[in-house]
Amino acid sequence: MTVVDGSGAAGFAADVAVAGGRIAAVERGLAGEAAEVVEGAGRVLAPGFIDVHTHDDRAALDAAASFPKVSQGVTTVVVGNCGVSLAPSPLRDGNEVIAPINLLGKAADFAYPRFADYRRWVEETPGPVNVAALVGHMTLRARTMDRMERPATAAEIEAMRADLAEALEAGALGLSTGLAYPPSRFAPTSEIVALARDVAAAGRLFTTHMRDEAGGVVASVAETISIARQSGVRTLISHHKCCGEGNFGLSATTLAMIAEARETLSIDLDLYPYTASSTVLMERTVKESRKVTLAWSDSHPDMAGRDLAEIAAEWGCDVITALERLRPGGAVYHQMDENDLVRILTFPPSLVGSDGLPHDKRPHPRLWGTFPRVLGHYVRERGDLSLEQAVAKMTGQTAKVLGLAERGLVKPGHHADLVLFDPDTVIDRATYDDPEEPAAGIDMVLVNGAVTYEKGTMTENRPGRFLAS
Ligand code: ZN
Numbered sequence: 001m002t003v004v005d006g007s008g009a010a011g012f013a014a015d016v017a018v019a020g021g022r023i024a025a026v027e028r029g030l031a032g033e034a035a036e037v038v039e040g041a042g043r044v045l046a047p048g049f050i051d052v053h054t055h056d057d058r059a060a061l062d063a064a065a066s067f068p069k070v071s072q073g074v075t076t077v078v079v080g081n082c083g084v085s086l087a088p089s090p091l092r093d094g095n096e097v098i099a100p101i102n103l104l105g106k107a108a109d110f111a112y113p114r115f116a117d118y119r120r121w122v123e124e125t126p127g128p129v130n131v132a133a134l135v136g137h138m139t140l141r142a143r144t145m146d147r148m149e150r151p152a153t154a155a156e157i158e159a160m161r162a163d164l165a166e167a168l169e170a171g172a173l174g175l176s177t178g179l180a181y182p183p184s185r186f187a188p189t190s191e192i193v194a195l196a197r198d199v200a201a202a203g204r205l206f207t208t209h210m211r212d213e214a215g216g217v218v219a220s221v222a223e224t225i226s227i228a229r230q231s232g233v234r235t236l237i238s239h240h241k242c243c244g245e246g247n248f249g250l251s252a253t254t255l256a257m258i259a260e261a262r263e264t265l266s267i268d269l270d271l272y273p274y275t276a277s278s279t280v281l282m283e284r285t286v287k288e289s290r291k292v293t294l295a296w297s298d299s300h301p302d303m304a305g306r307d308l309a310e311i312a313a314e315w316g317c318d319v320i321t322a323l324e325r326l327r328p329g330g331a332v333y334h335q336m337d338e339n340d341l342v343r344i345l346t347f348p349p350s351l352v353g354s355d356g357l358p359h360d361k362r363p364h365p366r367l368w369g370t371f372p373r374v375l376g377h378y379v380r381e382r383g384d385l386s387l388e389q390a391v392a393k394m395t396g397q398t399a400k401v402l403g404l405a406e407r408g409l410v411k412p413g414h415h416a417d418l419v420l421f422d423p424d425t426v427i428d429r430a431t432y433d434d435p436e437e438p439a440a441g442i443d444m445v446l447v448n449g450a451v452t453y454e455k456g457t458m459t460e461n462r463p464g465r466f467l468a469s
């Protein structure tokens, strides 16, 4: 068995012993000695994958909804991304759940008045994965402001700071933003800086789905760098990409900016390995896309999986009218270029995260295939990066950026979050046409020393923990 330990160092032959939920030993010839020895001839043992970007706030606690992640070798998910978190509850009296907060569930699902209530829920009803949780800026805006198409007032910023303080006190990983979405778009940079300063003071992380990932992507990276500089906050750019044909190639500029900023600031980034994105129905995103497939629609559930242009043709209207009729809903948007994807994936600091949407009727395949796709397609088939580099982007490098102690490496004393896979066959099988297929080549997954997945099946174990900062 080859151990790829998550540090980026070359793989080496060894056995790994697990005891008391931790890695007890990593050396040759351990068989028979320790409590439990993980073995697999011709296999690779790596740290369990840390999905740095998810919307699994609810799914992580539901074993069936976690199957797409567990079957890929994921052992920890970061929830609360893109400005959208389940807690603290974004509902104001009688209000319905606005888009894109509705990606996480219906009104009844927002049952956690404070962030600490969500943490308690995770601890009392553990699932098969560990959970680290961000608090969403849009969620805080929704619970604070009567109308979101404007900057927050000084009093509203104070109210959001109080909610943020409660969340940080309760162990939140940090704050996320989704500045591209209408409910957050009107937040000026100064509003973000005011909150980011508190995150920096607590030593936590700021993640951002930037204001514009298309024509304005360079300006958005500049804004993000400015937020990091003004507040001193450790920053993670979410799902970095360049959308829309006219903007292909801009990643050469954005990565150069990030590389330069990294000389003085803490700025990292993540991506998913696909050239289509997915989110709620948005006119702007439709216009930036070459093809749009409906992922879900509450008003027309039977249309999920259909092409938006075809629906419009069938209805005898234009695509924007069709989109309005299909709301509330979400879609898969084909809008990126493979060259940008590979450039971002091979940029040494980038991390891998799925951005999967677990409640969509016809989800983007990234929910089921992200990690095996990097290992099978980009490492083995294309040779864009080494297996060791790819694993580090899913484990050791990720744990470092997130500040997750004693996770992300195969190392004695670390928590036993592990994945055993076949480097010759590991591959995603979920496609745009058939998105709910488990990956191939994942043999076994352990979380805190307990087996969660073996021989293609999820076990009964629910060893996931809340990873408090
Ligand atoms: Zn996002």
Ligand code: CU
Binding pocket: 053, 054, 055, 081, 082, 209, 355
């Ligand atoms: Cu996201």
